[in-house]
Ligand SMILES: Nc1nc2c(c(=O)[nH]1)N[C@H]1C(S)=C(S)[C@@H](COP(=O)(O)O)O[C@H]1N2
């Protein structure tokens with residue numbers, strides 16, 4: 469039995485396409501043996517995974533004895549604060565696990581942090597109605613800026629521990645910021661001061677061609693021109 473089209477053509481006559489596709493079916497061509505929807509993408513575009521933890525900074529690794537530790541929140545807040553070490557470690561503590569994405573293209577999964585969430589810090593100081601952004605200031609002279617909503621992200625914290633041990637000096641101890649949803653240059657090491665400001669303005673890398681926000685999923689690596 470043959471099915472003919474209304475104008476009498478025979479669709480079962482072999483063509484290049486039907487010959488190839490029939491062969492592909494016989495060969496089971498293109499099957500990967502890995503059915504199912506792919507897992508949600510975890511590595512942002514242009515990144516590669518590392519298992520060590522690279523050290524990146526300006527070449528100055530300040531030593532901050534715990535007796536001299538101070539963390540201030542100033543600027544557009546109702547109740548400015550300055551904590552010493554016992555004051556800071558007496559604040560509510562939170563454990564969070566997150567991935568690191570550095571703009572130099574390395575990413576590192578599953579970092580376990582402990583510290584004080586930025587939300588808890590903001591609740592204590594009370595940003596005023598004018599507050600829009602924060603400028604982070606570190607002991608090595610580094611600065612970096614964040615819109616207030618990014619700083620207040622529920623995964624963001626001022627961390628003193630990594631994988632259950634105190635944060636090493638090379639990685640920013642006694643405390644550093646961790647904002648996992650942005651490139652890691654926003655996560656200031658050796659944090660000294662958080663200034664809440666009424667308008668976003670550029671920090672160290674942001675004045676040197678890097679993006680004001682730095683979302684790794686949008687590849688916000690460099691300044692928009
Ligand atoms: N104080 C300070 N914080 C900093 C930096 C710095 O030079 N000084 N470098 C930033 C950059 S570019 C990156 S990628 C990360 C590196 O952190 P790590 O050395 O713990 O990997 O720290 C960020 N925070």
Ligand SMILES: [Mo]
Nearest residue numbers: 524570571653
């Ligand atoms: Mo970086």
